[in-house]
Structure formats: structure tokens, C-alpha cells
Amino acid sequence: MKFLKWLNLIPLVMFVIRDMLGMADINPIWMIVIAAFVIMNVFMAKSMKEYLLSSLLLLISCVAGMILSTYYYYYFVSSDFETPIVGAFIAMVYGIFVLVLVGVGTAVFAIRNRKEAVKNGDI
Numbered sequence: 067m068k069f070l071k072w073l074n075l076i077p078l079v080m081f082v083i084r085d086m087l088g089m090a091d092i093n094p095i096w097m098i099v100i101a102a103f104v105i106m107n108v109f110m111a112k113s114m115k116e117y118l119l120s121s122l123l124l125l126i127s128c129v130a131g132m133i134l135s136t137y138y139y140y141y142f143v144s145s146d147f148e149t150p151i152v153g154a155f156i157a158m159v160y161g162i163f164v165l166v167l168v169g170v171g172t173a174v175f176a177i178r179n180r181k182e183a184v185k186n187g188d189i
């Protein structure tokens with residue numbers, strides 16, 4: 067169970083594979099995969115600290131994967147001047163998407179913990 071948080075590193079490789087397959091735009095499938103990882107983090111985390119660390123790992127993985135993907139695309143596919151700009155924009159889109167999902171997941175996690183505490187009589 068404690069190694070499930072390392073699944074959050076999948077987007078790091080996912081973005082590079084995406085470029086090698088020739089997809090260059092924001093793909094909704096990757097957004098759904100990232101949302102699934104955030105939902106997995108909410109249900110698998112035992113504490114808020116563990117949830118936030120897993121979510122931070124997911125955020126870093128998404129941004130680093132997009133940077134590596136842009137690097138690969140710029141140096142091996144097309145060295146147009148707009149490639150880094152588009153890559154930075156897409157990295158920001160994925161980063162903001164992950165941050166919004168993490169915020170919603172934090173609220174859901176806090177509500178779930180509060181309900182469990184009330185149910186157990188801790189509050």
C-alpha cells in the first residue's frame with residue numbers, strides 16, 4: 067500500500083510517450099488519467115500529510131514530464147521558435163488542472179476525515 071504513491075510518477079513518462087506517438091495537443095485522455103490519480107490519492111491516503119505529498123509528487127511529475135516532452139519535441143522533432151512557448155503553456159494548463167483537482171480533493175479528504183471523527187466520537 068505504501069508504494070501506491072509512486073504511481074503518481076506515471077505522468078512523467080506519459081508525456082514523453084505522447085510526443086513519440088505524435089500527439090502534440092492537450093489530450094483529454096491524459097486529463098482523465100490525471101484526475102484518476104487524484105481520486106486514487108484521496109481514497110488511498112491515510113493522513114492529510116500523505117495526501118498532500120502524493121499530490122505534490124503528481125504535480126511535479128506532470129510539470130517535469132511536460133518539460134521533458136517539450137525538450138524532446140524541440141530537439142528531435144521540430145526546432146520551431148514557438149515550441150518552448152507552446153510547451154510552457156501546456157505545462158501551465160496541466161499544472162493548473164492538477165492544482166484545482168488537488169484543492170477539491172483536499173476538501174473531500176477533510177470532509178471524509180471529519181465524518182469519520184464524528185462517527186467515532188472523537189469530536
